[in-house]
Amino acid sequence: MGPLPAGELVRLVAGAAACALLPPGTAGLAALTLALAGRRARARGAEGRRGGEGGEPAPPVTLEWRGLSLHVGREGEKVVLHSCAGRAAPGELTAVLGPSGAGKTSLLCALAGRVPCSKGARLEGHVRAQGLRQGDAVGWVPQDDVFYSQLTVRETLEMKVALQAPRLGEEQRGAYVETLLTQMGLGQCADSRVGDRKTRGISGGEKKRLSIACELVKGPQLLFADEPTTGLDSFQAEQVAGRLKSIASEGKTVIATIHQPRGSIFEKFDNIVLLFEGGVVYSGPADEALRHFAKLGFPCPKGQNPAEFLVDLISVDFSSPENEAQSRVRIGSLQEAFGEGLGADLAATGPQGSTVSAQSLVEARAPVATQVLWLLRRSWKQISRDKITNRIRLSVNINSAIVFGSIFFQMTRKQSTIQDRFGLLQVAAINTAMASLTKTCQIFPTEKTIVAEERAGGAYSVAPYLASKLAAELPISAAFPLAFGCIVYPLTGLQPGLRRFMRFLSIVTLESFASSALGLTVGSVAPSPEAAAAMGPAIMVIFIVFGGYYVNPDNVPKPLRWVPKASLIRWAFQALCINEFSGLTFDVEKKGDIATGEQALERLNFSGGVNDALLAKARIVAVNYWCAYSLLKSSAPKFLELQEPTA
Helix, strand or coil: CCCCCHHHHHHHHHHHHHHHCCCCCCHHHHHHHHHHCCCCCCCCCCCCCCHHHCCCCCCCCEEEEEEEEEEECCCCCEEEEEEEEEEECCCCEEEEECCCCCCHHHHHHHHHCCCECCCCCEEEEEEEEECCCCCCCEEEECCCCCCCCCCEHHHHHHHHHHHHCCCCCHHHHHHHHHHHHHHCCCHHHCCCECCCCCCCCCCHHHHHHHHHHHHHCCCCCEEEEECCCCCCCHHHHHHHHHHHHHHHCCCCEEEEECCCCCHHHHCCCCEEEEEECCEEEEEEEHHHHHHHHHHCCCCCCCCCCHHHHHHHHCCCCCCCHHHHHHHHHHHHHHHHHHHHCHHHHHHHCCCCCCCCCHHHCCCCCCCHHHHHHHHHHHHHHHHHCCHHHHHHHHHHHHHHHHHHHHHCCCCCCCCHHHHHHHHHHHHHHHHHHHHHHHHHHHHHHHHHHHHHHHHHCCCCCHHHHHHHHHHHHHHHHHHHHHHHHHHHHHHHCCCCCHHHHHHHHHHHHHHHHHHHHHHHHHHHHCCCHHHHHHHHHHHHHHHHHCCCCCCCHHHCCHHHCHHHHHCHHHHHHHHHHHHHHCCCECCCCCCCCCCEHHHHHHHCCCCCCHHHHHHHHHHHHHHHHHHHHHHHHHCCCCECCEECCCC
């Protein structure tokens, strides 16, 4: 699907926001569906149906590669992979083994077309995925398992099926999910939440099997798994390896990098690829590897784990310069022997021309309306079920309201209360903004990682994701400033009147939305939650300084005149002040005292009405949402194209 025009994005976000104000599951979802039903995703891939969607099964895939090299660095000076050759056949589990830093993950990424773009990086060689058609799915199981913590295992799979197998009906979708749960041994934890560091959930092994199940949703004939056993105990690791073996036995081609497999796991491998510093030491049948090295004078001791023996054999001993030199000589001779024997035959039978890599295959997507509906459901469940975070946010807002209400309790019309009112309104704007900003900066960078993986797999595009996220967050984001305003307003004795009270609530609510939008922009730029947590408050401090209370806009240096206009604190503070001081009178005790609220507003150079300030604030919200959309759009995962060898 091509990028959405600016006008359509605004209409999409506005429609989603309006629907979010209705109770979940009611007419809000139906209205959102109708609003988006006219826009459909473009056809992605060939017309052939994928096996995962109940159509005719895709043909088996044989993956071959020859002369595969990867150079990184500003000038491509560092060699990560060097002239790698190998083959992975249907019905077989191929394991990539080697010591740390051998290039296992780099080889897997190169074969799957997932080497990130970087300056100076170059990927060369030939890769042929024979049997893989345009539009067929390719499965990729990342090393890190990232999920929405508040969703159950079944809900996670239902979401994947709805987005990536859109041709299935509701009954077919449910049956398919149950089949995947059974196949991956997830039946007992199907209704358990996935969880994360702060929320108790399923085990690490179950998360890894869920990752594999999510990739099987697409019905891939070619599946890549990056270190699926890392971080698991020996039992869970064997369970995961066993599932990969059973998947391969169904006629699929499975390639996985494995770190330190136990002996029983090694027995499940049909083929292995041994790597050392980016070069192949052995590639072929697993049951012939020990005989190959025994012929070269390195027999495996009886009773030793073959995987440990092979990795130790091609590892460098850094205990002394002499041992390091001997290790490198030994490994060099092994690489040379392989290149002259089986390796030469393998290279000769490898792909001989320009080939289509897995990267060029684009997967089908569900219609935009379907994307938004399912993403909206997911976002709502993630937010509403996080009761600990919601309780903390609610208690913080209530406590802040009580504290401010106690400090500024029942302000009178004395001259001294003019400063008090300005101070209260300033801290009200700052408190509301900081609460929303902190929450978004903490959560969104982590969520962005999940979204990047799903977008790389072609699950959905940015606009439906952002629209659904905003729609789901609006009711929750409004609840906390409303609770704050309902307590602090009567306690402090701000100017009475239902209309003024409702305007006060509207201003602090819009302030919460604006701060959350700023948090999305910061989170889109920040590379990590820690960076976002540092950037967000730093930007907010600048906005506070130019918020209208500490520096008069007329006294701001000309090069910085744009900052007050962009400050969400300034416009919230100005709207609150105009709402409070307009029509207000004060006790005049001596000559020169301020008699009316309008005179007090003149001191801060605040003019116009509340609606003018709110309109300026709405523009800031729209700009921040647009920036977040553009940043997410531009930060789509980009991978290196496979090139012909230069020489």
